[in-house]
Amino acid sequence: MAQATHKCINDDSHFDGPLPGTSSKHNNSLSSPTVDLELGSLFNTEPHLPPPKFEAIPDSHASGIISIIVTLWPSLPPITSIRSRTTTSSTDPMLLRITTKRGTSYEYCDPDTDDGGRSGPFLRRVYRKGSTGPWIRGVFTxxxxxxxxxxxxxxxxxxxxxxxxxxxxxxxxxxxxxxxxxxxxxxxxxxxxxxxxxxxxxxxxxxxxxxxxxxxxxxxxxxxxxxxxxxxxxxx
Known part of the structure; x- marks a missing residue:
């Protein structure tokens, strides 16, 4: 699978426009600078490849992730479901698809860095026709x-x-x-x-x-x- 560099910015103004309170002053996302996030095989980057498939995850796991997301991005609508991307490789980082009560969708990931640390977590908007917004990095205060x-x-x-x-x-x-x-x-x-x-x-x-x-x-x-x-x- 092709390796690709995805732009990750620290400004959430690219989230759904009608959503209330999604400017950076309402959450813990960094305001600058723009950074590159090497996500490797996390995504299907070739246009001819089929979109990834997702499956439900246990409630015990979902509750912990929801807690992180609502802390870092409190202005998101209530989360109604979280699904995990299915993969046949044990080395692929986890990619989650999030659906909100408003019907909007997001993707969440928290990949390991080369030294075993964390660079995220990250969240991005997924639009109805399949396009996505930039990755927004959450920052812990x-x-x-x-x-x-x-x-x-x-x-x-x-x-x-x-x-x-x-x-x-x-x-x-x-x-x-x-x-x-x-x-x-x-x-x-x-x-x-x-x-x-x-x-x-x-x-x-x-x-x-x-x-x-x-x-x-x-x-x-x-x-x-x-x-x-x-x-x-x-x-x-």
Whole structure:
């Protein structure tokens, strides 16, 4: 598939004109400068290729994404559905199609950077005839970052409690995987089951429903295990 550079700007004036309150002063989108976002194979960039197909995602996953979107772009109409692009490649970043109560559609992505970090998230308008507006980058304010830090601390405490309970339950018997990580059986060693559950919780219990999501988690966990001894319920 052809590689393409998509323009990403930090001004939301390209959103649907009639939408109320979509100037940059009403949300956390950057106002400048224009940046390029390398999205690679995320999109069908050739005109002769069919448009991507989308499928529904679990409510547990959708709720977290909706929370991010309404925080970064509060003037969007209420979101009624979120669907994920279907793909046969575990390396393709996730692309979501969002529909609002007003009937408008958007696409959302939060691709990894080359160093494993985040460059987004990004949102763009999708028009009825299939054309799209520019990507708008959402920016987290210091207040939002502080709230996330506190949430991460709470998640870490919950993870430690989970590990402690799991270790007590596993005394004298085969280690058990967290229910939502049962698919890891056969992919990691028994003595890494507790470690995997702890690592998953510390990352905020990310969605692992699709093959793409599971492949991404297994990859980052493998990289993490290479340099972690997991001593005393904590990652080294």
């Amino acid at each position: 210091p207040e939002m970052i502080e709230a996330q830090r506190k949430k991460n601390e709470e998640t870490a405490r919950a993870a430690e409690k989970l590990v402690e309970e799991q270790k007590k339950a596993d005394v004298g018997r085969k280690p058990m995987l967290v229910y939502r990580l049962k698919w890891l059986e056969g992919d990691i060693e028994l003595d890494q089951y507790v470690h995997a559950g702890f690592f998953w919780m510390r990352r905020g219990a990310p969605a692992v429903e699709t093959e793409e999501q599971r492949g991404a988690f297994l990859r980052v966990f493998g990289e993490h295990m290479a340099g972690c001894e997991f001593v005393g319920k904590r990652c080294s």
